[in-house]
C-alpha cells in the first residue's frame with residue numbers, strides 16, 4: 001500500500017491508517033521535536049498534538065505538496081506553540097548554556113547543548129537538514145521560507161555551531 | 168583576514184569544482200570544510216530511536232474520542248435539517264392559509280407603511296448581495312461539516328424568502344407575510360455575517 005493510499009484512508013477517518021503513518025514518521029517527528037523543545041515529554045506532546053490536528057485537517061490535504069512536508073509543518077507549528085507557553089522557563093535555561101557547552105567533553109552532548117543555543121527557526125532548519133536528511137526544497141516548504149533563505153539560515157547555523165563547539 | 172569562499176560554496180554561489188580548486192590554495196576554507204563535515208557527521212549520529220511506548224496509545228484514544236464526537240455532531244446536524252425542513256413546510260402551509268382564507272382578517276399595511284417596509288426589504292437585499300459576493304469564495308475555506316451546515320441553512324432561508332415573495336405577489340399589503348419576509352432576510356444577513364466571521368478569524 002502506498003503512502004497516498006494510507007493518506008486517503010486517513011481522510012476517511014480510518015484510525016488504523018493513522019497508526020500506519022505514526023509507524024513511519026513518529027521517530028523523525030520525535031527527534032525534530034526533541035531538538036526544538038529540548039525535552040522528551042514536550043516532544044511527545046508535540047507529536048500527540050500534531051496527530052490530533054492532522055486528524056481534523058487531513059481531509060483538506062490535496063496532494064499538491066509532499067505529505068511529509070505537510071506533516072512536519074504541522075509539527076513545527078505545534079512545537080512553536082509549546083515553546084510560546086514555556087518561553088519564560090526556556091529563557092532562564094539559555095543563560096546557562098554556554099557554560100554547559102564548555103563543561104562537556106563528549107562532542108555529542110556538546111552538539112546537543114549548542115543546538116539549544118540556536119534561534120528556533122535555525123534549529124528547525126539544521127535538524128531537518130543535518131539529522132533527518134530533508135532536502136533543501138522540503139525544508140523551504142515546511143518552514144515557508146525561500147530556498148535562498150533556507151541556504152543562508154543553514155549556513156549561519158553551521159557557523160554558529162562550529163563556533164559554540166570549537167571543533 | 169578570513170576568506171568567504173566556504174560561505175559562497177554553502178550558498179551555491181560557487182560550484183563544487185570551483186570550491187575544490189579554491190581549497191587547494193586556501194587553508195582557512197579547507198579547515199572550515201573539514202570542521203563542517205565533522206559537524207554534519209556528529210549531527211547524523213543524533214539519528215537514534217527515541218523510546219515512547221505510551222505515546223501511540225495516548226494518541227489513539229484521543230483520535231477515537233474525536234471520531235465519536237464528529238459522528239455525534241453529524242447526527243445533530245441531521246436532526247437540525249429535519250427540524251428546519253419541517254419549519255419550512257409549516258411556514259409554507261401558513262402562507263397558503265394567509266393567501267386563501269385570511270385576506271380580510273389579516274392586518275393590512277397602509278400605503279406609506281408599505282413603502283417603508285419595501286424600502287427596508289430592499290436595504291436588506293442590497294446588504295445580502297454584498298455579503299454573498301464576499302461569502303461565496305470563502306465558503307470552501309470552512310471545514311466540510313460547517314460548509315454543509317451553512318449551505319443547507321442558507322438554502323432553507325432562501326426557500327422561506329421565495330415562499331414569502333410568492334404569497335406577497337397575491338397580497339402585497341399583508342402585514343404577517345411582510346414580517347415573515349423581513350425575519351427571513353434578517354436571518355440570511357446574520358448567517359452570511361457569521362460565515363465571514365468564521366473564515367476571517
Ligand SMILES: [Zn+2]
Nearest residue numbers: 170172193196
Ligand atoms: Zn578561502
